[in-house]
Amino acid sequence: MTSNSQPVLMQTNEMGEVTRLLHEWSGGSDAALASLFPLIYDDLRAMANRHLRRERSEHTLQRTALVHEAFLRMVDQRQVTWEGRSQFFAIASQMMRRILVDHARRRSAAKRGDRAEHLSLDDLIQHDEERLVDSAGDAISLGDAPRVDFEAIDTVLKRLEVMDPQQGKLVELRFFGGLSIKDTADVIGVSPATVKREWAIARAWLQRELHAEERV
Amino acid sequence: MTPERWRRVKEIFAHASALAVEAREKYLTSLELDDAELHAEIVSLLAAHETADAVVDLSAADYLPNELRDTSADSWIGRRIGAYKLIALLGRG
Numbered sequence: 060m061t062s063n064s065q066p067v068l069m070q071t072n073e074m075g076e077v078t079r080l081l082h083e084w085s086g087g088s089d090a091a092l093a094s095l096f097p098l099i100y101d102d103l104r105a106m107a108n109r110h111l112r113r114e115r116s117e118h119t120l121q122r123t124a125l126v127h128e129a130f131l132r133m134v135d136q137r138q139v140t141w142e143g144r145s146q147f148f149a150i151a152s153q154m155m156r157r158i159l160v161d162h163a164r165r166r167s168a169a170k171r172g173d174r175a176e177h178l179s180l181d182d183l184i185q186h187d188e189e190r191l192v193d194s195a196g197d198a199i200s201l202g203d204a205p206r207v208d209f210e211a212i213d214t215v216l217k218r219l220e221v222m223d224p225q226q227g228k229l230v231e232l233r234f235f236g237g238l239s240i241k242d243t244a245d246v247i248g249v250s251p252a253t254v255k256r257e258w259a260i261a262r263a264w265l266q267r268e269l270h271a272e273e274r275v
Numbered sequence: 276m277t278p279e280r281w282r283r284v285k286e287i288f289a290h291a292s293a294l295a296v297e298a299r300e301k302y303l304t305s306l307e308l309d310d311a312e313l314h315a316e317i318v319s320l321l322a323a324h325e326t327a328d329a330v331v332d333l334s335a336a337d338y339l340p341n342e343l344r345d346t347s348a349d350s351w352i353g354r355r356i357g358a359y360k361l362i363a364l365l366g367r368g
Contacts, residue, residue: 124336155335206338212331222276222277223282233331234331234334259292260288260320260324262331263320263321264320264323265329265330266323266329
């Protein structure tokens, strides 16, 4: 699962901390959530940045679940309850969405030459030509990665959330979290059959709406 | 669309998508007589439902760029670097 080239982002005591905070949060502590948030967020952002800088050492063919990776690294499996796991997935999916959409926005701003955005060289990814300028200033072509407009997806998803908060949550978990049908069902608290049914229509609706925007 | 209307759309979609072609046509015809707007909504959703590779069939992480630092020389062949396209490996430095 984790390769040797991946840095260990969490120390054992930090892992214990996340597990303990998850436990407290399920017990109803809002303060625990406030403490959890930065811990998880920083780790997820670091993971996302590694992917964005193409430092992934594996190219997987199946649906990738970054929140799964994060969960396995950040939480003590021996101590976490299924509730804690579900809560982690929910919050991590939400964070992944925020991280990816924010990154897309910053990149759009860079393309517009928006001076207000302070961007590092790494961030100057030219979307349509998929070229990265490396540290030597030479252009390097990326692979055939499919592209998607996270901003457009976020906008459309927000409209779905207004019509149907639970379905919006489901999409956030499945798409941004990469969660399976089963894990999504556990997080939301419905049957896998319900998730399948809701997913089928959400998928169709999103597909239609995204093509209407002609940005995907 | 209101949440209530969307709930109705979901019900009808679930029902229509489960029907066989002929039964579905009949169902949609009567729906059109009943509520043309709803009919149009369902028809467009059913069409989108047929998409083989929907955007969300992959997860967000799947759309992030592939690993670039691939040490295998073969993977570079055919790639473009600026104005040039790599044709073959001539040698190693």
